[in-house]
Amino acid sequence: QVQVAESGGGLVQPGGSLRLSCATAGVIHKINAMGWYRQAPGKQRELVATITSEGSTNYADSVKGRFTISSDIAKNTVNLRMNSLKLDDTGVYYCNGDLIYMNDHGHFKRLEVWGQGTLVTVSA
Numbered sequence: 001q002v003q004v005a006e007s008g009g010g011l012v013q014p015g016g017s018l019r020l021s022c023a024t025a026g027v028i029h030k031i032n033a034m035g036w037y038r039q040a041p042g043k044q045r046e047l048v049a050t051i052t053s054e055g056s057t058n059y060a061d062s063v064k065g066r067f068t069i070s071s072d073i074a075k076n077t078v079n080l081r082m083n084s085l086k087l088d089d090t091g092v093y094y095c096n097g098d099l100i101y102m103n104d105h106g107h108f109k110r111l112e113v114w115g116q117g118t119l120v121t122v123s124a
Helices: none
Strands: 003-007 010-012 018-025 028-039 046-052 057-059 067-072 077-082 091-102 108-114 118-122
Touching: 003 091, 003 108, 018 028, 018 091, 018 118, 028 067, 028 077, 046 067, 046 077, 057 067
Parallel strands: 010 118
Antiparallel strands: 003 018, 018 077, 028 046, 028 091, 046 057, 067 077, 091 108, 091 118
């Protein structure tokens, strides 16, 4: 079973930094793209940053210049370095993967998978 799991959330003061990691589990043939999304209390889930297998990145305007997404292709992991954190960055951060895997019948299948989320709290 293909899964992704986040780690690295926590409590940080405004202006501080955190690093989130997302690890994949299962037999994966190819990663098309991975990304980070977040959901603040009372708000809808929103895109934070994505990265494709070719290394192309995309960021929400609110995090440009402060957050950096990176991937380790060999380990099938993706990281999110968050600097200059603001109160508005508080929320549950979810890892998302657009993956290709082989099912039990030997067929390649495309799968979108979400992690359980990790809480980031920015507070003085």
